[in-house]
Amino acid sequence: MPPASRLIAHLDMDAFYASVELLRRPELRGRAVVVGGSRARAARFEDGHWPRLGDYAGRGVVTTATYEARARGIHSGMGLMKAAALAPDAVLLPADFDEYRRLSRAFKEAVAELAPAIEDRGIDEIYIDLSAEARAHEPLGHDPLGGARALAQDIRNNVRAATGLSCSIGLAPNKLLAKIGSDLEKPGGLTVLTAADVPQRIWPLPVRRINGIGPKAGARLDALGVQTIGDLAACAPDWLVEHFGRTQGLWMHRSAHGLDDRPVVTHSDPVSMSRETTFERDLHPRHDREQLGALFTRLCEQVAADLQRKGWVGRTIGIKLRFDDFRTVTRDLTIELPTADAALIRRAGGLCLKRVSLNRRLRLLGVRVGTLSRADAQPPRPRPKRPLPVPSPAPADAPLTQTLPLFPDES
DNA sequence: TCTGGGGTCCTAGGACCC
DNA sequence: TCTGGGGTCCTAGGACCC
Incomplete structure (x- = not known):
């Protein structure tokens, strides 16, 4: 069907x-x-x-x-x-x-009064599935796009009345085209795109306008002589698969032809929560040990508070470090039972930290908790125990810091 | 004087189990 | 002694988005 x-x-x-x-x-x-x-x-x-x-x-x-x-x-x-x-x-x-979040809630509520099937895409944008509203016009013999345009106008007016802010709307048969459309006549635009508009209005745009083609893929395409979405649409699928792999290659081809069947997802659970901070100045793992230790503890307390406030617990505790040369490393560790406890997160994070050789100054430190479940759910059956990962031995050229206790430990 | 913070998803290898 | 698969979990990194 x-x-x-x-x-x-x-x-x-x-x-x-x-x-x-x-x-x-x-x-x-x-x-x-x-x-x-x-x-x-x-x-x-x-x-x-x-x-x-x-x-x-x-x-x-x-x-x-x-x-x-x-x-x-x-x-x-x-x-x-x-x-x-x-x-x-x-x-x-x-x-x-805090103020942006307040107005974000306000504009989403204003939209929901008129069209409830909303997918949250962050603080300042949403997708709305208007299929049901559009079909309601058809039996009356109305031009469905005319009705849709009027509804979009109503939504914009409601957002303006509730917040005093303006927005741009793209209307299309799928998310891909709706997203491109909302950007075509910013600010204050209302852009309707149909499949028939793709050659005229989409193909002249640069490939980067496709949501999902970022700096890397954009540069690779450019190096292959593919600049516009039309160029991309003209590429043989097999050739794209050759250069970008099966999944991405076929996705690029479909996108270039304006095809996208992703649903509007009106509810989703978080996958992870994290806190990170870039320091005002780069910190030395040894000389600034105390400061780093205190910052680390504070990040763990913040993630723990976030989890508790929202009612989640997690099993995978991870850290993220960024060195002064911008190299980024992550380490994580999955524990038996999910937690939202700051001290437990701090201890697991400390174990992760021991697996990194700290031979440069740091500019960023982060803590993440993943594999989330509801705090009020039955505790999941403890996972079969695995041996704790052995901290990888420091490379031969690692500095002495590796063998010293890293950050002050509460133990 | 380069380059934030909070996310999601994908890939790929190894462990481990059947 | 050598030879298999498939499936799931864990870990690390990277691309991308807002």
């Missing part, structure tokens, strides 16, 4: 964090504003000036920028220092995630 045709919307809030900031600081409208650097001191209007991006010194990246700042070449993910070189006079505001 062929699946009935669907109507999917992708809704994306316009420059979300920056727009939230403008909501409470309307005098900044029209100016280049950058949100980022959560450690930046609270932004205040002082001595006739807002904090200047050009005065910032430190690590941190741009989280969002207003369209005025984007016009200067600033985009999210860019280092704040690089952004400061492009627009030193831009206003820099620290991120206020």
Whole structure:
């Protein structure tokens, strides 16, 4: 039985964090504003000036920028220092995630009043399955896309009324095209795409506009002479499979032709929870041992608190380290019974840490708990015991630190 | 003065069991 | 002595997304 045709919307809030900031600081409208650097001191209007991006010194990246700042070449993910070189006079505001989460809940509730089949895709975007709503128009002989367009308008108006914020919506037969569509007429766009529009409107776009083709795949395709989605659509599936493997190659081919049958998933359980922090300055595993140990303990307490607050426990405890050369390593350890206990997580994390040779300064430390189950569920049958992994021997050229106790232990 | 923090999913090898 | 598979779990790394 062929699946009935669907109507999917992708809704994306316009420059979300920056727009939230403008909501409470309307005098900044029209100016280049950058949100980022959560450690930046609270932004205040002082001595006739807002904090200047050009005065910032430190690590941190741009989280969002207003369209005025984007016009200067600033985009999210860019280092704040690089952004400061492009627009030193831009206003820099620290991120206020509590406020963003509050407005995120508000816009999603406003959508749910009109269309409840929502897939959460993070703080500022969602997919909505409008198939049922669209079908309700058909028996009346309405043009289904006309009805859908009107419904999308209603959704946008409801979001605006509830939050004061604007969003862009893509309407299409699947998630892939809806997502591309919501980005085509930003900000404030409402874009309808059908399968018939693919050659005209999708094929001229760069391959990177396909959600799932990132920097690496994009560069590899480019090196193979494939720049646009149309180029990709013209590639033989076998040739793509040869270069990218069966799964990814076939997926690329289908995507380039606008095909995607992923459902809108309205509920999902978390897989892991983590906390990590990049230090203000790189820390030395030996000289800064105490500070590292204290930070490590704090991260474990934060993950534990997150788990407890949300009612989850986990069996796989992992750590993540990033060295000053940006090399990243992870280690994890699966324990018998799931936990949300900070001291237990700390101890397991300490064992993981012993399997890393610490021969460079560190810039980041993280703690993760995975293989989650509900805290109120029957405790799962303990897994058969495995021998504890033997810490891998330090390489011959490892420095002395390897043989010393690493971080202060509570034992 | 490069490069955040919180996630998901995939791959691949080895252990271990049947 | 050598030769098999399949399935699941665990671990490490990497790509990607918001």
